[in-house]
Amino acid sequence: MKAEVNWNGGMSFTGSGACATHSVVMDAPPAVGGSDNGIRPKELLLHSLAGCTAMDVISILHKMKLEPNRFRVEATATESEEHPKVFTSFHLRYLISGGIPEEKLNRAIELSQTRYCGVSAMFRNFAPVTHEVCYE
Amino acid sequence: MKAEVNWNGGMSFTGSGACATHSVVMDAPPAVGGSDNGIRPKELLLHSLAGCTAMDVISILHKMKLEPNRFRVEATATESEEHPKVFTSFHLRYLISGGIPEEKLNRAIELSQTRYCGVSAMFRNFAPVTHEVCYE
Numbered sequence: 001m002k003a004e005v006n007w008n009g010g011m012s013f014t015g016s017g018a019c020a021t022h023s024v025v026m027d028a029p030p031a032v033g034g035s036d037n038g039i040r041p042k043e044l045l046l047h048s049l050a051g052c053t054a055m056d057v058i059s060i061l062h063k064m065k066l067e068p069n070r071f072r073v074e075a076t077a078t079e080s081e082e083h084p085k086v087f088t089s090f091h092l093r094y095l096i097s098g099g100i101p102e103e104k105l106n107r108a109i110e111l112s113q114t115r116y117c118g119v120s121a122m123f124r125n126f127a128p129v130t131h132e133v134c135y136e
Numbered sequence: 137m138k139a140e141v142n143w144n145g146g147m148s149f150t151g152s153g154a155c156a157t158h159s160v161v162m163d164a165p166p167a168v169g170g171s172d173n174g175i176r177p178k179e180l181l182l183h184s185l186a187g188c189t190a191m192d193v194i195s196i197l198h199k200m201k202l203e204p205n206r207f208r209v210e211a212t213a214t215e216s217e218e219h220p221k222v223f224t225s226f227h228l229r230y231l232i233s234g235g236i237p238e239e240k241l242n243r244a245i246e247l248s249q250t251r252y253c254g255v256s257a258m259f260r261n262f263a264p265v266t267h268e269v270c271y272e
Contacts, residue, residue, distance in 0.1 A: 001215060001223075003182035005190050007207040013190050015183035022175045024160050026187040033195060039158045041187035041255060044180045046139035047151035051162040051177035054141050054149050059169060071143040079137060084257040087137075119177060121220035125262035 010035050042079075042087075049090060049129075050075040052119035056112035061100065064108070069098030070136065077127075090123055092131040105133060146171050178215075178223075185226060185265075186211040188255035192248035197236065200244070205234030206272065213263075226259055228267040241269060 005013040005026065011034035016023040026041050028034025039047075050073040061067065072095045077087040094109060109131065113120055120129050141149040141162065147170035152159040162177050164170025175183075186209040197203065208231045213223040230245060245267065249256055256265050 001176075001179060001182060002210065002212045003179055003186060004208055004210045005183060005186040007190065007194065007204070011191050011194060013187050013209075015187060017175060017179045017182070022161070024175060024180070024183050025158070026183070026191070028191055028195075033198065034191075039153060039160060040137075041184045041191065043137060043139055043153045044160070044184040044187070045255065045258075046137060046153070047141060047160055047162070048177045048180040048184070050139060050141040051149050051151060051180070054143065055147050055162070055164055055170075055177065058143065058147060059164075062169065068143070072140055073149075074138065074140045076138045079254075083251055084254040086254045086258045115219055118215075118219075118221040118223075119181065122181075122222050122259075122262050126258050 012037055042085075045087065045123075046075040046077060046090075049119045049123060050092065053092060053109070053112045053117045054094075056116045057094065057105075057108045060108035060111055060116075061104070064104055066100050066104060067098070068096045068100050071096050071098075087123075087127050089127050090129045092129065093134055094131065095134045095136050097136040102133075102135075109133065148173055178221075181223065181259075182211040182213060182226075185255045185259060186228065189228060189245070189248045189253045190230075192252045193230065193241075193244045196244035196247055196252075197240070200240055202236050202240060203234070204232045204236050207232050207234075223259075223263055225263050226265045228265065229270055230267065231270045231272050233272040238269075238271075245269065 027038035163174035
């Protein structure tokens with residue numbers, strides 16, 4: 001897999017991948033010389049983590065012939081204070097509505113977290129990844 | 137740090153963070169039930185890695201009173217074949233034009249890779265992160 005980030009001036013970069021129609025703009029906050037015109041690079045790690053496991057769960061529920069009304073995943077991380085600033089723990093909240101049986105949802109999340117989600121598997125090498133389920 | 141991904145239907149999710157004006161759409165390829173209408177979650181890891189170190193380098197060069205004409209960073213990764221599919225190595229290419237002295241650029245990259253880039257530091261816990269410099 002390959003991606004490229006191109007400098008736009010200031011602290012802003014546009015990232016594009018194999019499919020150049022899907023790009024992402026990154027920027028830093030004004031406190032470190034940026035203009036706040038894009039996502040922080042490190043925040044993308046949280047989108048990646050939440051998106052990876054969320055896709056797994058939707059895909060597994062689909063195979064179980066189940067579809068939620070609404071589904072979202074929150075990812076939070078704690079960060080170290082010393083350079084290099086790294087994430088020291090991750091927590092995922094799976095928020096769902098629409099009558100999905102609890103044991104089916106738990107099974108889908110378990111399969112994602114133990115078998116399918118490569119991002120969770122990578123991140124577990126340096127920090128714990130915990131989770132909880134919330135029915136909305 | 138916190139982020140949330142919201143299901144759009146199919147395999148598509150929109151990620152938003154603390155600053156909700158900056159969002160990113162993720163989707164899967166048709167082969168796994170997606171519609172290819174967004175970035176793959178795992179590709180975001182490469183944007184994050186390249187963007188994090190690229191911002192460091194621009195910031196350090198700025199402190200050295202140096203500014204390139206053009207600057208981009210390519211990130212490539214190799215991926216395992218078994219589930220969970222994880223990245224097993226990363227390679228960064230710093231591509232620059234504009235008369236930046238080689239020793240200054242190398243010093244900026246070294247500072248990023250050894251001291252400032254938290255994404256590189258995290259990823260090194262599970263895979264090697266190598267790099268090269270290309271003058272364009």
